[in-house]
Amino acid sequence: MKRLKLDWLILPLFGLAVILAAWAISSATWASNLPSPLKTWESSRDYVLQPFAKRGEMDQGILRFTWYSLVLVAQGYALAVLVGTPIGFLLGLSRTFARTFDPLIQILRPVSPLAWLPLGLVLFLNTGKEAGTYGALFTIAICSMWPTVLNTAVGVRAVPQDYLNVGRVLKLSRWKMLTRILIPATLPYMFTGFRLSLGIAWLVIVAAEMLTGRPGVGGFLWQEYNSLIYEHIILSIIVIGLVGFVLDRLMSLLESRFKTA
């Protein structure tokens, strides 16, 4: 088949058209509660065209909600990176540390955010009104930490012996060995971990907001479900997907800068 110059544009648009058609047909036939694409757009127009408007606590422009979510994700993610990277280094460097904590990590890693959140809320119960925020932060941090921890550990173990030999011949101090050799050699792995962690952090925020009812895309989605405004569920899903996609692209760009180090 002849390849068109505009393939990159035409094919995704075609894909979109297929999905829209399937959606329209579904809402017209078997899924009668599913709002049609057109109805979804009409009902979402205000939220999209005035993305930063604030009409009430739970009635705000969609980008304003997104912004709230992003701020919380940034905080939880920063915590995950700050805690996860050193743990990864310890796992990679110390056999004893790895033997001690590796089984624990393997057990904690698959625990769902939905399970962590109540624990987070309980942990910060004495902070009163802020318990929701801290609980959400705790959940984001603990769920998104693992890829950073594990990739860093793998990276540290994979540092070529040649580089370590250079450090040994030069008799580098422990600190210099870490900063001049181990960290630069591990950076590509660390950034892979950081990217995966960010993806998880974004997954978790939605769940955390749904459960705590915080203002944000996830909170908005849950509230609109309860208010039977199903159009806004679809709007939220699209926004969540787009934001996640953009975040991943940005991290990939950052990651590729370190990849060939």
Added chain:
Amino acid sequence: MAFLELRNVSKGYGGPPVLENINLTLERGEFVAIVGYSGSGKTTLLSLIAGLQRPDTGTVRLNDLEVTAPGPDRGVVFQNYSLLPWLTVYENIALAVEEAFPNHSPAARRQHVEKYIALVNLSPARDKLPRQLSGGMRQRVSVARALALDPQILLLDEPLSALDALTRATLQDEIERIWSTDQKTVVLITNDVDEALLLADRIIPLTTGPGAALGEPVSVGLARPRDRKALNHDPEFKRLRALVTSQLLGYGARRRCTVRTKLTLPDILPEDLDAPRTNRRRPLRPHEIKREEITVST
């Protein structure tokens, strides 16, 4: 008292010993070349002297002190250059200089680094990263880094193997100059008998492993400075070359084999543990593993 002394040194990597019962003494200021087939244990011998490996039995002594760890008094040019890929040419050498001369002023250190970059003709490439350099250029950076340490003893593992004839000749002259003016002790590993004859006081062939031992050393009595062109017609040079070559061939005849090593590629991308979107990497099937096959024949 010998400057460097290896006594009854054996070393293996779990299997049969790679080196067996090595005895070697070097006087201060001596230039020794070690020649041997690929895989005979030359790099292993060098890392024992460098202190990067400890012998299974026997001792390595430098200045009458047992070698237990590497240090900047022994400058190593690694066979695979071992440049740090995230540092530029300048930074790679500067890191070594920083450690070797902690008491120098920053300006003095900078000058020192520049001097050695100029020595290997890399001034135009001083701010390039190793991956932007050709193999030969990398090798020169590695040589400059070792020389800049101003070590008592230089351990050179095939330091010129990737260079063109011209650069090679220049650096050979440079190594000889540094050796003679700074009174260094040099251990040069090479696969080039002519290079060994040009530079060394003594040539030691390494018998082929496993269980390699040092062969009969050949003293090179050629007068210095040695002139490359004139040497070619020198009867003593021809005699020595025939001697070393026949020694090596003698060892080779006992061995005819295929070395199979798993090819490991440098700069492998990190494994994506959770593999998003892209295909998860699966273990290689046997026929997909790239193997390097070197047939050693005589």
